[in-house]
Amino acid sequence: MIPLSWYLVLAAGIFCVGLYGALARRNALAILMGIELMLNGVNLNLVAFWRYLTPNFITGQVFVLIVLAVAASEAAVGLALIISIYRRRSTVVAEEINMLKW
Amino acid sequence: MQPELLAWLIPLPPILAFFLIILWAYRNNRLSHTIALGSMLISWGLAMALFWVAIRAEDLGHHPIVSSIPWLPTGETSLNFGILIDPLSAVTLFFVAWTCLAIFLYSVGYHNFGKRRDPDDQPGLPPKAGGVEPMYARFFAFISLFAFGMLTLVVSDNLLLLFIGWEIMGLCSYLLIGFWYGKPSARDAMVKAFITTRIGDVLMLLGLAYLYSVTGTLNFRAILFDEQVLHTLAETPSIIGGLSTAGLIGILLFLGTVGKSAQWPLHVWLPDAMEGPTPVSAMIHAATMVSAGVYLVLRFFPLLTAGWHEGASLTPSMLVIAGIGAFTALFAATIAVTQVDIKRVLAYSTISQLGYMVAAVGIGAFVAGAFHLITHAFFKALLFLGSGSVIHGMEHGVRHTHEHVDAQDMFNMGGLRRKMPITFWTFLIGGFALSGFPLVTAGFWSKDEILADAYGHGYLLVFIILALAALLTAFYTMRQISLTFLGQPRTDAAKHAHESVWTMTLPLVVLAFFAVGIGWVGIPEQFPLLGGVLPNWLHEFVGGTLIEHPQALDFNPIPLLVSVGVALGGLLSGWLVYRRVSAGVPDPLQRWLGPIYTVLKNKYYFDELYHFLFVRPAYWFAETFTYRWIDRGLIDGFLHGVGRTAMRIGSFLRNAIDLPIINGLADRFGEGVKWLGRTFRVVQTGRVQEYLIIGLVFTGLLLSYLLLAQP
Amino acid sequence: MTVTQLVFLLTGGVTLGAALMVVLSPRLVHAALWLILSLAGTAVLFVLLEAGFLAVVQVAIYIDAIAILIIIVIMLTRRVMIRGETQITRNWWLGALSALILFGGLLILLDMVPIIAIDTPPPIADADQLLEDLGRSLVDVDRFILPFEVASIMLLAALIGSIMIAWPLTTRAEGEGDQ
Numbered sequence: 001m002i003p004l005s006w007y008l009v010l011a012a013g014i015f016c017v018g019l020y021g022a023l024a025r026r027n028a029l030a031i032l033m034g035i036e037l038m039l040n041g042v043n044l045n046l047v048a049f050w051r052y053l054t055p056n057f058i059t060g061q062v063f064v065l066i067v068l069a070v071a072a073s074e075a076a077v078g079l080a081l082i083i084s085i086y087r088r089r090s091t092v093v094a095e096e097i098n099m100l101k102w
Numbered sequence: 103m104q105p106e107l108l109a110w111l112i113p114l115p116p117i118l119a120f121f122l123i124i125l126w127a128y129r130n131n132r133l134s135h136t137i138a139l140g141s142m143l144i145s146w147g148l149a150m151a152l153f154w155v156a157i158r159a160e161d162l163g164h165h166p167i168v169s170s171i172p173w174l175p176t177g178e179t180s181l182n183f184g185i186l187i188d189p190l191s192a193v194t195l196f197f198v199a200w201t202c203l204a205i206f207l208y209s210v211g212y213h214n215f216g217k218r219r220d221p222d223d224q225p226g227l228p229p230k231a232g233g234v235e236p237m238y239a240r241f242f243a244f245i246s247l248f249a250f251g252m253l254t255l256v257v258s259d260n261l262l263l264l265f266i267g268w269e270i271m272g273l274c275s276y277l278l279i280g281f282w283y284g285k286p287s288a289r290d291a292m293v294k295a296f297i298t299t300r301i302g303d304v305l306m307l308l309g310l311a312y313l314y315s316v317t318g319t320l321n322f323r324a325i326l327f328d329e330q331v332l333h334t335l336a337e338t339p340s341i342i343g344g345l346s347t348a349g350l351i352g353i354l355l356f357l358g359t360v361g362k363s364a365q366w367p368l369h370v371w372l373p374d375a376m377e378g379p380t381p382v383s384a385m386i387h388a389a390t391m392v393s394a395g396v397y398l399v400l401r402f403f404p405l406l407t408a409g410w411h412e413g414a415s416l417t418p419s420m421l422v423i424a425g426i427g428a429f430t431a432l433f434a435a436t437i438a439v440t441q442v443d444i445k446r447v448l449a450y451s452t453i454s455q456l457g458y459m460v461a462a463v464g465i466g467a468f469v470a471g472a473f474h475l476i477t478h479a480f481f482k483a484l485l486f487l488g489s490g491s492v493i494h495g496m497e498h499g500v501r502h503t504h505e506h507v508d509a510q511d512m513f514n515m516g517g518l519r520r521k522m523p524i525t526f527w528t529f530l531i532g533g534f535a536l537s538g539f540p541l542v543t544a545g546f547w548s549k550d551e552i553l554a555d556a557y558g559h560g561y562l563l564v565f566i567i568l569a570l571a572a573l574l575t576a577f578y579t580m581r582q583i584s585l586t587f588l589g590q591p592r593t594d595a596a597k598h599a600h601e602s603v604w605t606m607t608l609p610l611v612v613l614a615f616f617a618v619g620i621g622w623v624g625i626p627e628q629f630p631l632l633g634g635v636l637p638n639w640l641h642e643f644v645g646g647t648l649i650e651h652p653q654a655l656d657f658n659p660i661p662l663l664v665s666v667g668v669a670l671g672g673l674l675s676g677w678l679v680y681r682r683v684s685a686g687v688p689d690p691l692q693r694w695l696g697p698i699y700t701v702l703k704n705k706y707y708f709d710e711l712y713h714f715l716f717v718r719p720a721y722w723f724a725e726t727f728t729y730r731w732i733d734r735g736l737i738d739g740f741l742h743g744v745g746r747t748a749m750r751i752g753s754f755l756r757n758a759i760d761l762p763i764i765n766g767l768a769d770r771f772g773e774g775v776k777w778l779g780r781t782f783r784v785v786q787t788g789r790v791q792e793y794l795i796i797g798l799v800f801t802g803l804l805l806s807y808l809l810l811a812q813p
Numbered sequence: 814m815t816v817t818q819l820v821f822l823l824t825g826g827v828t829l830g831a832a833l834m835v836v837l838s839p840r841l842v843h844a845a846l847w848l849i850l851s852l853a854g855t856a857v858l859f860v861l862l863e864a865g866f867l868a869v870v871q872v873a874i875y876i877d878a879i880a881i882l883i884i885i886v887i888m889l890t891r892r893v894m895i896r897g898e899t900q901i902t903r904n905w906w907l908g909a910l911s912a913l914i915l916f917g918g919l920l921i922l923l924d925m926v927p928i929i930a931i932d933t934p935p936p937i938a939d940a941d942q943l944l945e946d947l948g949r950s951l952v953d954v955d956r957f958i959l960p961f962e963v964a965s966i967m968l969l970a971a972l973i974g975s976i977m978i979a980w981p982l983t984t985r986a987e988g989e990g991d992q
Contacts (some may be wrong), residue, residue: 001817004931006924007862010825014851015833016916018919019798021836023791023908024901029841029887031791033848036879039834042870049861055929055937058946060982062957064867068874069964073971075879079886080975086890095902098788791902798911801917809922 007048014041028082028092032075039071104171109185110153112195113253114143116246123243134239136208138246142206145253149199156192163188163646168259168323168478175191179318186259186322189306190472190647193640194256194397197479200616201389202249204609209245209381212494215239224764226284228379231501241281245385248274252390252629261310261320266399268306268362270300278386279378293375297536298371306398309354318346326404327649334774336409336417344416348408352419355402356426363395363456366430370709371660372453376445380490383445390483396459396475399423403468404648410466424464428567431457433706435574439581440691440703443510444489445461447582451536452482454571458552465564467555468652469726472644474548481535481545484613488529491602492586493608495522499595507593512585513689516597519587521599526587528610535617537576539667544621550665551626569664576672584680592685619725628657693766821861828854839888849880863937866944 014037021034043064050060086092119141127133156162170184185193211236220233229235248271280292314320316338317331325331335348339407342350358545359365364372364387372392386392396671397408410417416424433453438450455478462471495518496509507514519526535545549572591597602609624640639656645651679690692699701707785796832849838844852875859868902908937943950956 001815002861002931004934006821006825007858009920010829010858012916012919012923013829014855016912016919017829017832017836019855019907019915020912023795023798023911024905025836026902027841027895029883029890030836030844030851032934033835033844033883034876036848037835037851039854040875040938042855043867044855044858047859047864047867047945051864052931052934055863055935058943058950059957061864061867061943061947062950064864065870065951066935066964068870069968072874072879073968074974075882076975077971078979080979082886082916083889092890094791095789096155097790101788744966791908794905795904796909798915802911802914805918809925 004048004052005095008045011045011048013043014038014044019054026093026095027098028085028094029079031094032078033076036075038072039067041069043067103188105152105155105167105411106185107201108148108155109187109257111171112145112148112152112257114684115144115532116249116253119246120243122244123239128213128239128243128290128597131215131234131238132180134242135215136400139206139210139240141246142203142249145249146199146203146673148772149195149441153192153196155402156187156189157643161646162192162643163648163651166323168426170259170321181261181262181779182258182321183263184321185257186512187257188647189644190397190400191256193476193644194267194393194471195253197476197616197620198256198390200251200392201613202252203388205381205483205487205555206242206245206249208384208490208606209241209379211603212379212381212490213241215605216712217514224284225283228282228285230630231551235279241278241685244274244281245381248385248390252394253393259322261313261322265307265310265399268358268394268398269303270361271394272296272303272387273620275299275375275386278376278382281378281382285377291371291377293612294377295371298368299361299668300778302358305354306358306361309351309358312354313351314348314350322807326402329549329649332404335405342470348405349416349417349419352402352406352408352417353422356399356406356423356618359395359460360401360426361395362398363392363460364453365395365426365460366433369430369453369710370705370712373446373449373705376443376449376712380445380493382485383449384483384486384490387449387484389479392452392456393475393479395473396456396463400468400475401465406463407466416465420466421770422464422465424461424561424564425461427457427460427464427673428564428571430454431461431571432567432574433457435571435578437577437705438703439574440689440699442512442583442689444515445510448482448485449576450486451575453534454575455482458549458571460554460566461564461568462555464667465556465559466563467552468648469641469644470548470551470555471625473551473640477522477535477544477548477617477620480613481532481543481593481617484528484532484610484617485536487610487613488525488605489533491525491606492518492599495525495599495605496595498600499593499598503594504597504746505595505769507595509595512582513683514593514597515586515591516589516593516683516685517587517591518596521591521596522587522601524601524607524610528607528614529587530583531614531617533579535621537673538665539673540666540669542618544619546665546669547621547624550662551624553665554655554658554661557664558655558658565661565664569668572665573668573672576669579674579675579740580673581680583684584677588677588681589683592683596764596794626657635689638762642661648734708790771794777801817861821858824854824861827851828858842884845880845884845887848883849876852876852880861936862979863940866947 018034018037018039018041018083021037022031022075023034025031025034035061044061046067049065053058082092089097092096116138122133122137127137134292151528152167156167159165159167165187168184168186170182172180172182174181183756214229214232215234215238217232217234219236220229220231222231223229223236225232225236234725235241251266251267251274256265258264258267276292276296279295280288282288282424283292283813286610291373305788310320316324316335325335330346335351336346336349339345340347341352345353361368363543372387375387377591378386406419406423410420434457436704438447438454441447441450444545455474459474459478462468462474492515496515498508499505500509531543537543538546538549540546550803551768553565553568553572556562556568591599622636623638625636625638641654683690695702706711727771825893831847831854833843834847835851838847856868856871856876859865859871897951951961952958
């Protein structure tokens with residue numbers, strides 16, 4: 001009933017929106033949110049593929065779980081970083097955190 | 103002991119002494135003179151033994167004592183070392199041994215052995231205050247070497263070995279004339295002596311080479327005792343037109359004698375050689391070295407007279423020899439008349455007497471020439487040693503009175519016969535011998551024989567010249583004796599002179615004996631009264647050296663009367679003029695001769711002439727041409743040019759290639775890297791999002807490539 | 814148009830719209846809230862795809878944990894966020910461009926793969942068994958025990974790490990200098 005392609009396009013769309021957010025937002029938290037969106041899109045992609053291609057092998061879902069775990073830990077560490085940077089530099093604007101330049 | 107062995111051994115002790123002294127004994131004066139005197143005594147002993155053998159040998163001329171060893175192989179033949187004892191070398195050996203021994207002993211006293219070394223005395227300058235000579239051992243080493251040279255020359259059997267001895271003596275003459283090298287005059291004199299004799303030596307060497315090339319040998323017996331060889335040499339024309347080979351060789355060899363025996367025109371070195379110590383003057387310029395020149399022409403008499411026999415006209419070489427000899431005899435005698443230095447007079451006298459001997463050879467009077475050589479050696483050595491004694495006495499006087507007078511100037515002397523009797527009497531004997539005082543002096547007999555030969559064979563020009571020279575000889579000799587010994591002392595120094603030590607006076611006495619007695623072995627047989635009493639042993643013995651025994655001359659009273667006349671006349675006039683010359687009075691001759699006196703005193707300005715003709719151009723050549731133009735200009739200029747070119751190439755390479763290209767490349771490379779870095783670091787903004795975008799772009803590019811490149 | 818398709822379109826539209834709002838919203842808190850909505854939409858999509866467990870996990874982890882965490886941090890770092898200051902970077906067009914290009918590229922890619930035209934998903938053999946199978950696979954030595962353990966270690970590391978990073982300045986300041 002629902003072609004696979006619809007899911008995939010949707011996932012691609014979410015991913016690209018998340019990408020735009022990661023690239024074009026100033027606030028570090030907004031960037032993080034964009035990244036979460038991207039991961040979200042990836043997860044959707046993975047589940048769609050699982051359902052439509054190998055529904056009898058649980059491997060797809062396991063993959064998604066792992067990705068989810070990674071996303072979670074990455075979000076935690078990223079937030080911790082943001083807090084730390086905020087404490088030192090009193091800013092969360094990504095543009096201003098440019099000490100690693102030439 | 104075989105006589106050959108004796109002959110070989112004779113030259114060896116002195117050369118041993120030379121090496122021992124310079125290598126080992128030089129620090130000890132006593133040891134040095136002991137070694138030197140000892141060696142000379144040994145050589146003298148061997149020489150006397152050999153002489154004894156020689157005079158008792160049967161016809162030594164035709165059966166000489168010979169021995170030879172090959173030395174330098176030259177293809178199929180070889181050059182040899184060898185000894186030849188024939189009558190000529192035997193008598194020469196006799197007088198050389200005696201005079202050298204006397205002079206060696208004299209040198210001990212002359213150099214003040216036994217006196218303390220004066221701390222003010224520098225080596226290289228004569229001792230000022232009578233202290234021992236600082237270079238005492240060196241002197242004995244040199245005279246030992248010299249004795250070796252002369253003895254080698256006398257015993258040698260070929261021209262090459264003779265030449266070796268000749269040159270060794272030349273070297274020693276150089277070293278000994280300039281013994282007191284601290285004196286600039288001595289340095290100049292030693293160089294002058296060496297170079298002047300060198301001119302003669304080079305020409306002699308040419309003659310030697312020519313002789314060798316023509317005959318293939320240098321052995322005396324092979325050339326000079328072989329009629330065939332002599333005849334061929336006399337007949338073959340040489341490379342110079344008009345002269346036979348014998349004539350040319352003879353003249354070339356004679357030119358060596360001109361140098362060594364100080365004949366005109368190469369006479370200029372001998373008076374200057376008086377700068378050396380007096381024993382040197384005696385040894386070199388009386389007894390030995392100058393005698394070597396005469397010995398050479400005597401030895402080569404057969405070659406010089408090849409094609410001539412008694413009574414014939416003289417060969418060209420004989421003419422040259424006689425001419426130069428006679429001229430020199432008169433020339434030097436005229437100069438000697440005006441000299442004031444006691445040794446200079448004797449120097450010119452030597453030149454004059456050598457001229458006599460040379461003239462004798464030139465007119466074919468072999469025995470007379472040899473006779474005069476022997477007698478002259480004795481009395482001239484005696485006179486020189488005597489003058490040395492006088493000078494020592496005068497110097498003592500100078501030191502005593504602190505007068506600053508020249509101790510060698512005869513016009514500062516006078517009355518020394520009372521202060522120095524032994525010196526006076528021996529000097530008188532020597533002087534009379536030189537003048538040819540009749541009968542009792544050796545000089546009379548030898549000089550008379552030369553004059554007799556000249557007159558007897560009809561060479562009247564030579565006779566007259568030699569007679570005039572004899573007159574002047576007697577005159578200046580008496581002048582010398584009068585000024586030095588007679589009258590009153592003219593200076594305080596002369597008043598305080600004293601006699602010399604026994605080591606100096608003993609040789610004088612010994613030589614005086616010979617000056618008197620040696621003439622009696624050559625009394626001509628036809629001499630009135632005395633002739634025939636003693637056989638003319640010398641004529642017999644020495645005459646045997648030649649292939650044909652020379653004939654004894656018939657007695658002629660005229661040369662005898664002339665000879666006695668000039669001798670006595672000269673002595674008398676000299677005594678009359680000079681017996682009462684007071685202090686401060688100039689030479690009476692000056693007043694009489696006027697400008698001629700000045701010319702004579704300045705030795706006919708020959709030194710100045712040679713200086714202008716030869717010395718100055720040589721200096722110019724050395725300084726300007728060779729040094730400035732060639733050495734500094736050409737050679738150094740070339741080197742500097744090479745250096746400058748190298749520098750220029752180097753800086754060019756540096757500035758044009760090294761700096762811009764190589765350095766430039768490296769620098770530009772570095773600059774390029776820096777530029778790259780500068781340009782590209784703008785990418786590193788530090789902003790994460792920009793990095794993300796870049797990553798995304800490149801990932802996209804990669805993906806598109808992978809997708810599109812896949813079929 | 815079946816019901817499923819309609820539900821899908823609706824949920825998909827909400828999810829996408831919420832995502833757009835996340836990235837376009839000038840206020841951060843609004844963005845966070847929009848994020849929650851988007852995550853919830855994804856959970857519904859999971860249910861549509863018959864991955865119920867995952868949907869619950871999505872809600873529990875993403876919404877309950879991560880989104881809340883984001884909000885907390887937003888609150889913590891609120892002081893410097895001045896209202897009116899632009900939220901978009903200078904070169905936002907570059908990001909938009911690349912996102913669009915990527916989307917286009919993905920579409921082209923997807924077009925190349927014919928299998929995505931599958932209309933109906935194949936049937937699941939045993940739906941109840943699925944969950945049990947999931948649990949078993951995670952601890953089965955032959956299957957996914959390793960990624961499971963590694964993931965847990967990674968979580969541990971992240972936990973410790975974030976604690977360390979976010980530690981208050983006062984106790985850590987002595988050892989570190991300011992950059």
